[in-house]
Amino acid sequence: MYRKFLCFLLASFLLFGGEASAAGLKSAVKKGYISAERRLSVVEASAVPAVAYTEEERTMMEYVIQQEVRGASIEHKRIIAYVILNRVKSNAFPDTIAEVLTQENQFCSIQNYYQKNYLPDADTKQAVAEALSGSTPDLSQNAMFFYAPKWAVGSSASWFENRLSFCFEMEGHRFFTL
Numbered sequence: 241m242y243r244k245f246l247c248f249l250l251a252s253f254l255l256f257g258g259e260a261s262a263a264g265l266k267s268a269v270k271k272g273y274i275s276a277e278r279r280l281s282v283v284e285a286s287a288v289p290a291v292a293y294t295e296e297e298r299t300m301m302e303y304v305i306q307q308e309v310r311g312a313s314i315e316h317k318r319i320i321a322y323v324i325l326n327r328v329k330s331n332a333f334p335d336t337i338a339e340v341l342t343q344e345n346q347f348c349s350i351q352n353y354y355q356k357n358y359l360p361d362a363d364t365k366q367a368v369a370e371a372l373s374g375s376t377p378d379l380s381q382n383a384m385f386f387y388a389p390k391w392a393v394g395s396s397a398s399w400f401e402n403r404l405s406f407c408f409e410m411e412g413h414r415f416f417t418l
Contacts, residue, residue, distance in 0.1 A: 290374055291328045297337035300353045301368045302360035304341055307352035309411070314363040315379070316411045321371035322380035323415070330384060332418060381407040383415035 305320050324347075327333040327340045334340050341347050352358050360368075370376040387400050390412055404416035 291325050291337065291372070293337050293372055297341075298368060298372060300338060300341050300350070301372075302364050303353040303356070303358070304347050304349045305368060306358045306360040306364045307349035308347075309413070310358055310361070310364075312411050314367050316413070317364050317367035318371055318376060319380045319383070319410065319415070320386070321368050322378045323383050323386060325371060325378075326380060326382055326384045326417075330418075333384070380415065382417050383407045384418060385416040386413045388412050389414060 301321060301324060304324075305317050309316050309320055324337060324340055328335060328337055334343060341350050341353075371378075385400060385404055387396065389397055392400075400414065400416055404418065407415040407417055409415070
């Protein structure tokens, strides 16, 4: 079965110009072609991005991240990019970057993509490119949520702290997973 999946992955790679589909990987896991644990090692071992994306989705990520953490380190920006990608790879969230970023009550910074108040700087563009290409280690610890205690109202902070599993804190953000 593993060999069958590798053929599927290679075909996807050739058909989609080098971009394997996250939905295709999820489908292969569901169909039993590959285990969930093995999927991660296949993605890490290949030069294929872990998530298929369009140029528009890349730009959306840049604008969202710029508004979320402008002025932060490139490492912090990269972790926010991986939070978005972790959601795309999770069965608990939509399957595309655009759907994750526009999901109701999730990334209010999506408004920056439409209004263009904060233009992405070079670090933000680099962080997004590196996360999308998989060329840097994912240091997000599989986080899928984050918030800034400085800006959160009591009930929002309480939701994160009481319903999710804490991962780590960095530059004023607390990161969580399911």
